Amino acid sequence: MIILEFKAYGNKSQYQSIDEAIRTMKFVRNSCLRLWMDNKGLNKYDLNKYCKTLAKNFPFANELNSTARQAAAERAWSSISRFFDNCKKKVPGKKGFPNFQKNCRSVEYKQSGWKISPDQKSITFTDKKGIGKLKLKGTWDLWRFDKKQIKRVRIVKRADGYYVQFCVSVEVKEQLVPADATVGLDVGLKDFYTDSRGKTEPNPRFYRTGEKRLKFYQRRVSRKKKGSTNRRKAVNRLGRQHLKISRQREEHAKRLARCVVRSNDLIAYEDLRVKNLVKNHCLAKSINDAGWYQFRKWLEHFGTKFGRVTVAVNPAYTSQNCSGCGEVVKKSLSTRTHTCRCGCELDRDHNAAINILNRALGTVGHTGTWIIDSNASGDLASTVLGFGQAQQVESMIEESPRL
Template structure:
């Protein structure tokens, strides 16, 4: 599934209508979830029937497109299924019991309730919420994809405005559209290479690879923290409920949004370069949610954004037909990459010195070589690809693109 995002140019009345649509979608979700909580054992059919009952009972819900209401029910269904799956798998810790939404920021339409302009980048929402026509700003040309393949349209509100997302179903091959043939798959040709690399993510460096190179950790949140705290203090200097307080909260939110985008662009750039330059990239299968429970390192780990980096690695691995492997992370920092002996060392020890073979190397580089050796020796663990409806990341098995080139 490809996601194309555009910035929407909206008027004040349209902004109010979008907020109303988002609140209605949240209302439907919470009502359906409450119905499930009060009537244990009800299934998918009963949830959709209750959604129909809500639409007939509340006029403001009926004004929202019926498919948008169904999308809210689907969100509840996914949350319930995820909870039961975690219970069956005996996932340690909290199982993710479905929670009520308090501050939703998006509303999702399916295949109805919206209409694209035939030539211009404009979209019109046709339900009774009064959103109307929105002008779209962005570099993507949505008209190169057939309308039949647009399965979802979302309106997402962020700190700096509203965005419209198109979820386009990807397919293999070409789709005839008049005289044009549109390539619908998300795979692209990449330069042939046989290079393999292992990477070890860290806090001193963003990552170190098996070739001895280090990528500096940008620490975007740490650099912006002083400015963010100053802006945050300005919020509490304003009177509650005043327009000045609302404006100060918006400035504060945009500061955090900037940091989030910096992290994302940094991870995307590095992941793209790594997958283009190497036929196989090996990394650790880290449990990020468990690592951030360490309150002394949680902020630094979140600022490094390791999980986002892995998501982009898996995405570009599928896109360019590269092999992305995740290996168990146990004792990668303790083992010697030269002889395999386990050498105990603390976090403050930054140099690996093996007493068995006298091998001396920077700690993170040694760990990266150990990670690469593990993939070459016994493989890693299959993991779900974070890019969506694509093949899972697996070890010992190349992606489809790689198979075609062999």
């Protein structure tokens, strides 16, 4: 599955109709959630049936396409099933009990309620909300795919306008020539990552760079009167600045992940729990700014696309253990150089990256010999078997047209 995104252009009345459709989507979703709370033992089919009842009782809900109402009920059931799964798995902490949605920014249609023009440059929504025909602007051509392959159509509202997303059922796989290389990655705050060969990638720190402008727009918001048009404009300008930073971070992680996956047959990285790491209030802003989760997500996606092996290993003691002899050398976060009695002296992150690679090689099934010269460049020679047996982690496929 891939997601193709286009910028949508219309007039003011069409944008108001989209906002009304989004509010209706939120109403149906919250109503289904209330029904589940008041009646125990309901399943997702009961929630879908309840959509028909809502359409009879509320005229504005009847104006929305029936498949869009079903998609709203599916959203409610998705939050319910996730809560049940967390309870069964005994996830520590809060289990994520479903809450009523306050802010909704999208409305989703299935395979009805919309029609693409013959030139593939516009889309018309045929329900009674009055959205009508929207012009599409993007780099992907929809003519490459059959209409039956489009499973969902979603209208998304963002700070800089409205977008139409097409969820297309298509295989996205490419066969590459083996690179005869393996690499371990250790992500950090000083450098974005350090690999097992000693190479580093600088951390761009997009949020830190744009923080001055964010503070400027935030002051403009606080100076405006609440409920005024000027305040709404100031909030929109602030949101556009946040959106710019998030896009920069996502694109940076995407391009780095693609380059790493294409250059190596096996990529090892830490299985970090970012949600727990950001509980450290001294480092939370820097950790969120680094975008480690986005980088891992794209590594797994491109690993599946290009047929590469991606392995997430336990990060425990990867910085403390010596990559040369395996002895534990305790060090604080301020100690940036690893020095062992065996003569191994490496940068802290370089040592951790080698340990991560060694664990990954043992995970996927390693036969043969590997040699790591701790005092040299950190290159390794290995024979890795069983690539086809490694389990690739399924990821959300959402790729930029430029890739």
